[in-house]
Amino acid sequence: MSPELVIEKCMRCGACSGACPVNAIFLEEHSPKVSDECTECGLCVKVCPVGAFRPGGA
Amino acid sequence: MSDTLEYDVLVIGGGPAGSTAGRFSARNGARTLVIEKRQEIGSPVRCGEGISLSWLDELDIKDVGPWVSRYMNGARIYSPSGYVLEIVEEYAGDEVGCVIERDLFDKDMARRAAMEGADFMVKTAATGLLWKDGCVVGARVKQLGREFDIKAKIIIGADGFESQVGRWAGIYTAIPxxxxxxxxxxxxxxxxxxxxxxxxxxxxxxxxxxxxxxxxxxxxxxxxxxxxxxxxxxxxxxxxxxxxxxxxxxxxxxxxxxxxxxxxxxVAHPPERSVADGIMLVGDASRVVDPITGGGIINGMKQARMAGELAAEAVDQGRSDHEYLKRYEKRWRERFENKLWRNYMAKEKAMQLDDVMYDKIVDALSELDLRKVRVETILEGVRRKYPELIKEFEDMM
CATH class of the missing domain: 3.30.9.10 (D-Amino Acid Oxidase, subunit A, domain 2)
Incomplete structure (x- = not known):
């Protein structure tokens, strides 16, 4: 499963979007959106400066 | 109203590099539009805000504007055990370091672009590029819920670290x-x-x-x-x-x-490419951040001037092919690529140092009189005390 964003923690900084190796995260107006192209590599989970992603929606 | 706008030059991203590209494009006669996805240029701030003022002449800025928060006397570097290296900036000339207000800075750079004739649109996000025969000819944008196309002869991607434009244009791949x-x-x-x-x-x-x-x-x-x-x-x-x-x-x-x-x-090494047919990348989008300091504004703005000027030339000449736009790439590489590579190598080495080595190095350097924050000076200091360490650096370079 793709990582799940905890919206309350997200600071909309774009770190996940820039780090995503397959360009699957697009920073929309209010929050990052993870698209179907996500390969579940987990980089966004680790790169987030505030830990706003939960891996695999767990 | 029509669902398509047309400009000579479209700049995507209204940070310091985007505004500067727009400023020099407009100055040189191109009809120029800068779009910014956020509702306010410069906000929210995403920056440490420390910068030198050594670049003002190169960017033709004669007055610093309202954005200097505080001038610094120098820098102090602390090792893990508390050794301190003090580096005093020379007051002579324009090497003075300062801390700025980035929101005011970005707005001032936008103001300077607007004064030279560039148009701006905020809360306007690019959602994709327009293509014709393999050449980028504009962008699809979304503004306040409305989608429309902006066509341009030259596109400049200035959309920062998370650059979508560079990826859409096929210019680069993931950062390691x-x-x-x-x-x-x-x-x-x-x-x-x-x-x-x-x-x-x-x-x-x-x-x-x-x-x-x-x-x-x-x-x-x-x-x-x-x-x-x-x-x-x-x-x-x-x-x-x-x-x-x-x-x-x-x-x-x-x-x-x-x-x-x-x-x-x-903090990657300089990019292999920064242009494609119809498009140039500037600033963080082209990864010219100094790998040692993480500072990106100065290199980005220097690049942006070159890109803006070349964009206006390209429009005059009716050219948008990557061979022509490579002149921009050649200019910025000549200006600072060597320094980026050297600092990248130094960073690679510095990242391998453990706390004990940081203590030793800072202790060794603190005995020296360092007047400038320069990688060369620091290496020279390490050379005197730990020649074996500097040897490794030199091998890498």
Whole structure:
């Protein structure tokens, strides 16, 4: 499963979007959106400066 | 109304590089539009805000504007055990360092572009590029829920670290995790640190990166930290590292955070390409951030001037092919590519140092009289005390 964003923690900084190796995260107006192209590599989970992603929606 | 706008030059991103590209494109006669996805140029701030003022002439800026927050007397670099290296900036000339207000800075750069004739649209996000025969000819944009096309003869991508434009144009691939610094910062007030120096803290408290204190006034500073992405395992975030750093710092632990900033910075080596048919990339989008400091504004703006000027020339000449746009790439590489590579190599080495070695180096350097924050000077200092260490650096270079 793709990582799940905890919206309350997200600071909309774009770190996940820039780090995503397959360009699957697009920073929309209010929050990052993870698209179907996500390969579940987990980089966004680790790169987030505030830990706003939960891996695999767990 | 028509669903298509037409310009000579479209700049995507209204940060300092985007506005500067727009400024020099408009100055040279091209009808220029700068679009910014956020509703306000310069806000929210995503920056440590420490900068030198050595670039003003090169960007033809004669007055600094309202954005200087505080001038610095120098920098102090702290090793893990508390050795301090003080670097005093020379006041002669324009090498003075300062801490700025990035929101005011970005707005001032936009103002300068507008004064030279560039148009601006805020809350206008590019959602894709327009193509014709393999050449980028514009962008699809979304503004306040309305989608439309903007056509242009030349597109300049200035959309920062998370650049979508560079990826859409096929110019670059993913940044290696070891070359991403992930950062967190508070603006803190009620603190007690020397407000006339920038402060840098090396070592394992910020693995692969450093912590910083950049004073804004006597009792207020940006207090932040960057960690090498590949050293994060997901259990401890940069915010956690920063909270620990603050808790362990006498002058900070009683302060109050009045702002939070998160972000990531590429400290990769210079890019293989920065142009394609119809498009040039500038600033963080083209990854010309200094790999040692993580500072991107100055290189980005120098590049942006070159891109803006070439865009206007290209429009005049009726050219948009990548062979023509490569002139931009040649110019910026001649201007600062060697320094970027050298600092990249130095960073690669610095990241391997452990706390003991940082202590030794800072101790060795603190005996020297260092007047300038220069990588060459620091290497020379290390050479005198630890010649075997510098040998490794030289082999890499």
């Amino acid at each position: 995790p070891k070359d991403i610094m992930t950062c967190f910062q508070y603006r803190m007030t009620g603190i007690d640190v020397d407000p006339d120096y920038t402060h840098f803290f090396m070592g394992s408290g910020a693995p692969g990166g450093y912590a910083w204190i950049f004073p804004k006034d006597e009792r207020t500073a940006n207090v932040g930290l960057g960690v090498q992405f590949s050293r994060l395992d997901g259990s401890v975030t940069p915010k956690d590292y920063l909270d620990r750093f603050i808790a362990g710092h006498e002058g900070l632990k009683n302060g109050e955070a009045i702002d939070m900033v998160a972000g990531a910075v590429s």
